[in-house]
Amino acid sequence: MHPENNEEELLKGLAINDKRAVETIYRENYNMIQTLIISNSGTTDDAKDIFQEAMIVLYEKTKGGNFTLNCQIKTYVYSICRRLWLKRLQQINRYSNEMDSLSEVVPSEEDIEDHERKNEEFRLMEKAISTLGEPCKSLIEAFYIQKMNMQEIANLFGYTNAENAKNQKYKCLMRLKKIFFSQYKNGNGNG
Amino acid sequence: MDDVKILEAVERYIRGEMKPDERVYFEQLRKDNQEVDQMVVEHTVFLHQVNELAERKEFRSTLQEVHTDLAEKDLIHSAKLKGNDKVIYLWNRYKRVAAIAASIAGITALTFSGLVVAFSPKQDNQKLQELDRKLSIVTRDNVIQKAELNNIKRKIDPASFTSGGTGFLIDGKGYLVTNEHVIKNAKNIAVQNSKGIIYNAIVIHQDAARDIAILKIADDSFRVINSIPYNFKKSSTDLAEPIFTMGFPRNEIVYGEGYLSSKTGFLGDTLTCQIAIAANPGNSGSPVLNKNGEVIGLLSTRQKAAEGVVFAIQSKYINKAIEDLKKADSSYQNIRMPSGSLKGIERTEQVKKLEDYIFMVKIN
Numbered sequence: 001m002h003p004e005n006n007e008e009e010l011l012k013g014l015a016i017n018d019k020r021a022v023e024t025i026y027r028e029n030y031n032m033i034q035t036l037i038i039s040n041s042g043t044t045d046d047a048k049d050i051f052q053e054a055m056i057v058l059y060e061k062t063k064g065g066n067f068t069l070n071c072q073i074k075t076y077v078y079s080i081c082r083r084l085w086l087k088r089l090q091q092i093n094r095y096s097n098e099m100d101s102l103s104e105v106v107p108s109e110e111d112i113e114d115h116e117r118k119n120e121e122f123r124l125m126e127k128a129i130s131t132l133g134e135p136c137k138s139l140i141e142a143f144y145i146q147k148m149n150m151q152e153i154a155n156l157f158g159y160t161n162a163e164n165a166k167n168q169k170y171k172c173l174m175r176l177k178k179i180f181f182s183q184y185k186n187g188n189g190n191g
Numbered sequence: 192m193d194d195v196k197i198l199e200a201v202e203r204y205i206r207g208e209m210k211p212d213e214r215v216y217f218e219q220l221r222k223d224n225q226e227v228d229q230m231v232v233e234h235t236v237f238l239h240q241v242n243e244l245a246e247r248k249e250f251r252s253t254l255q256e257v258h259t260d261l262a263e264k265d266l267i268h269s270a271k272l273k274g275n276d277k278v279i280y281l282w283n284r285y286k287r288v289a290a291i292a293a294s295i296a297g298i299t300a301l302t303f304s305g306l307v308v309a310f311s312p313k314q315d316n317q318k319l320q321e322l323d324r325k326l327s328i329v330t331r332d333n334v335i336q337k338a339e340l341n342n343i344k345r346k347i348d349p350a351s352f353t354s355g356g357t358g359f360l361i362d363g364k365g366y367l368v369t370n371e372h373v374i375k376n377a378k379n380i381a382v383q384n385s386k387g388i389i390y391n392a393i394v395i396h397q398d399a400a401r402d403i404a405i406l407k408i409a410d411d412s413f414r415v416i417n418s419i420p421y422n423f424k425k426s427s428t429d430l431a432e433p434i435f436t437m438g439f440p441r442n443e444i445v446y447g448e449g450y451l452s453s454k455t456g457f458l459g460d461t462l463t464c465q466i467a468i469a470a471n472p473g474n475s476g477s478p479v480l481n482k483n484g485e486v487i488g489l490l491s492t493r494q495k496a497a498e499g500v501v502f503a504i505q506s507k508y509i510n511k512a513i514e515d516l517k518k519a520d521s522s523y524q525n526i527r528m529p530s531g532s533l534k535g536i537e538r539t540e541q542v543k544k545l546e547d548y549i550f551m552v553k554i555n
Contacts, residue, residue: 017250023257030258030267044269052254059250122244144238145245170195173202177237 007073015062025055029074033081040085050088054080057115079108087112128179136172143169197227201234232452232465356475357438357490358382358406360548361423361509362526363416365408367392368509369476369552370491371399374406377554382408385444385546392552395523396516402491402504403512406552419529420544421478423506424485436468436490437542438477439551446542447474449501451487466490466501476552479503484533484541 013021030051037047057080061067069076129137135157142148142156150162150169159165203209204217221228262269356373360366367382374380380392390413396405435448449468466479466488479488488503516523533541 017246017253019253019257022253023261026254026257027261027266030261030269034268048258048269052251052258055254056247056250060247063246118243118247121240122247125240125244144241145248147245166199167195170199170202174194174198177234180237180240181233 007069010073011058011062011067011069014059017059022055025058025073025077029077032074032078036078036081037085041089042085046085046088050081050084051077053084053115057111060115060118061111076108080112083108083112124183125180128176128183131179132172132176135168136175139165139169139172140176197230198234201227201230202238204231205235205238229452236450236452355439355473355554356552357473357477358550358552359476359478359486360416360419360550361405361513361528363419363529364525365390365392365413365415366395366526367406367408367550367552368489368512369404369406370489370504371397371402371404372491373475373552374404374554375399379555380406381553382406382550383553384550388412389553395520396512398512398515401508401512403489403508405512405516416548418531419548420531421480421484421486421533421548422530423510423528424481424487425507425510432481434466434468434479434481434487435538436474436477436479437545437549438474438490439549440473442551444546444549445474466503468501474501478545478549480541480545484536484545 010021010025014025030047033051033054034044034047037050038044042050054077058073058076129140132140139153139157142153143150148156150166153159153169154162154165157165159168200217204214209217221231258267258269261267356369358367358369358373361368374394374397377394380394381389382392383389390408390410392406393409394404395407396403398404432451433448434451435446437444437446439445447468449466452465468479468490474490477490478486479490481487486506486509488505489509491502491504510528513526513528517526533544536544
């Protein structure tokens with residue numbers, strides 16, 4: 001058997017964003033999901049959306065380290081997609097009972113809840129970053145998201161040297177942290 | 192400006208960019224100065240969040256690439272690109288043009304460089320000493336305040352119960368958990384619920400090392416409560432997860448919110464976890480709950496220095512204490528950990544439901 005076909009290896013690859021592993025899982029599962037979505041009043045765009053969201057759920061689960069999948073990848077991805085699509089349909093009131101007849105294979109509610117909580121956290125962080133305005137937003141993104149080093153950033157943004165860029169970055173970082181943590185610390189309830 | 196310098200030091204420390212001697216110096220500083228320690232913890236949480244976001248974005252772009260690739264090669268049944276998009280895809284595939292985009296952005300950004308003001312850096316330790324001084328003033332004020340508060344308490348309370356804390360029910364038969372340091376020097380113990388009803392209580396288990404004590408209400412007027420609405424979380428809690436607590440820092444129940452800032456407590460203590468929450472003396476022994484209303488820990492305010500640095504004893508050690516108790520004395524075999532659930536309920540409702548199960552612990 002080709003090592004790539006080994007599910008455990010695939011999940012290990014997925015956890016480190018290995019493109020070959022992602023591609024294999026994608027290739028082996030996408031069509032199944034597209035059929036599921038389209039036969040339940042969705043479009044190909046919906047299918048892509050839902051499938052990629054499910055891939056992220058799986059990716060984030062494997063990334064945690066202490067994770068074992070108690071079923072085949074196929075079964076898991078199918079369950080997650082089914083749930084996500086059901087939720088989407090309910091949101092836009094296109095819910096039909098037909099979907100109910102599709103048996104639920106593995107319980108996935110908790111994984112989806114975790115995923116939604118993460119999405120919300122990321123939304124807060126992205127909102128905090130965009131509140132910063134320029135040049136802070138680009139500077140922070142270049143360093144912390146795109147992981148460029150200070151010299152590259154200095155060149156890209158036209159700072160005279162890396163030291164200047166760095167000082168500016170820390171000033172931006174102070175503001176970002178203030179915005180970010182004010183969303184967490186909800187007042188001094190214990191006054 | 193000096194705040195920037197400290198932040199820089201904290202970030203370099205977390206990212207492992209300090210030279211060995213600098214690192215030793217910084218670690219000592221962290222040990223001596225609670226405020227610096229809290230900054231490290233907080234910044235770790237922050238960097239963790241940003242990093243997760245970066246990884247998520249990277250994964251999303253991998254997915255996009257893979258999707259387009261597979262569709263073009265007809266390996267999945269998805270629409271192929273047409274017209275302009277197709278040209279862009281092919282162009283990207285064979286020529287990475289990041290450099291072009293980068294240089295355009297560079298020219299735009301040139302304008303900003305003029306705005307950058309360089310500043311003269313002061314020594315880190317100078318600033319930190321200053322911080323230390325400020326901190327000791329705050330601490331002194333705190334002590335004075337506390338003394339005054341105690342005075343007032345003594346005047347109000349006719350029963351002359353001197354110090355207090357918080358405790359909460361772990362079994363409706365009248366078993367409560369609190370901090371060991373709350374009841375350490377007690378001759379008599381009384382617990383009072385949010386309605387003001389007072390019951391006598393006795394200590395049935397004491398663990399000074401873990402700072403956990405189990406009390407039993409020993410009062411004829413106490414009626415057994417059949418079900419407790421919360422439960423104890425067994426698995427670990429995520430960094431930066433929002434949490435809340437309810438306790439008796441003063442004569443009525445007070446609610447507080449915060450987040451989990453470190454999975455291990457002060458200087459890597461695995462017994463506790465560090466939380467950022469506003470807490471006062473008297474909050475000792477309060478339950479720490481997550482968004483689902485599950486008890487994740489027992490609040491312990493042993494650290495006096497920095498504001499917002501609070502430690503919680505992880506809930507699994509409460510379980511452990513009860514197991515120890517059962518082993519030591521068979522008459523407590525019937526203690527059952529609660530299995531209620533507050534999941535999916537609005538916070539205000541959760542708080543209302545919790546109120547009746549949290550008690551003020553008074554001693555003399």
